[in-house]
Every structure is written in structure tokens, then in C-alpha cells.
Amino acid sequence: MSDLPKATADAVEAARQGEQFAMILAAIQTAQTVRSQQQPVPPPAPVAVQQTGTAGKWLAIAAGGSMLMITVAFAAVALAIASACIALVALVVYGIYRDIRRR
Template sequence: MSEIEKAAQDAVEAARQSDQYALVLAAMQAAQAQQTCRHQAPAPVRQSGSAGKWVAAGVGGSVFLLAVAVSAVAVAVSAVALTVCLLVLRSVWQDIQREREERRG
């Protein structure tokens, strides 16, 4: 498995884990909210949508981390391409130099 494939797999796994953490946090907050409601006297409950905010934050964080991972892969691919290009140009230059020397003598 190449480094690029491994990096892509790691990025996908990180995104999955971020989604899972967001869901766990949302579930914990919902459980805390239920416990708080049980211990207090009934009162008009106004939901602020905090679970939705956590899920949105988790999804946004996952997208951000995935974008960073894809950017890192793009930089790595660019570095490999540049290296190959320079090696090919160096080889061509050496061939030209050899031909010049053979013509001279």
C-alpha cells in the first residue's frame, strides 16, 4: 500500500471517528438534559438545540479534517511529481553532456 493510499485511509478513518465522537457527545448531552429535567420541577422547557449544534460542529470538524488530509495528499503528490520531473531533466541533461563529449573527441 503506498503512502498516499495510507494517508487517504487515515483521513477517512479520522473523519469517521470525528462523526462518532460528535454523536457520543450529543448522546451524553441529551442524557444529561433528561436527568436534569427529572430532578427539577416541571417547567416550560425551551430547547436550544444544543445536540444539533454538537452534531453540526462534529460534521463541520470532520469536513475540515478531511479537507486538510486531502490537501496533505495533494502536497505529497506534487512533491513526488516534482522529484520525478527533476530526475528526468537531470538524466536528459547528462545525456546531452555525453553526446557533446563524444562529438569532441
């Protein structure tokens, strides 16, 4: 009969361990439930890029483009004047050549 008290003590100990196991399992499940219900932590806000020079940059580009187009226009006018002058000089030289040739 010595086995019966020993078996009873083992059964009581197993029941206590079973209760502890159930408590541990319940705590883990509760922690998982709480963790899943928590709002996810938002990622840190991105660093804002300073855009203070954006308008100035575009104004500089516009001014540079305008100056370039004005320069191209003046070059075209100068080329036209030079072409007209060369044509007039060629006509004068041709006229002088014709006069000299007649003599």
C-alpha cells in the first residue's frame, strides 16, 4: 500500500503542475492577444526636405533662359546685318568691276 500514497502525491503534484502550465499558457495567450490588439507603431516621420530655394532656382533658370534667347536673337540680327552688308559690298565691287571693264 505504500504505492497508493506515493501515487496520490504524484497525482496531486501533476495536478499542480497542470494548473501552473495552464496559467502559463493563459498568460502567453493573453500577451499575444494584447500585442495583436495594440496599434502598430507608426514609422518615424520622414525628414522634410527644405524647399526654400526652389522658387529662386526656377527664377534663375527663367532669367538665364531669357538671357540666352535674347543673345540668340541679337546674334541672328547681327548675322542678317552682316549678310546685307556683304551683299551691298559685293554689288558695289561688281559695279566698279563693270565700269572698269568697259573702258
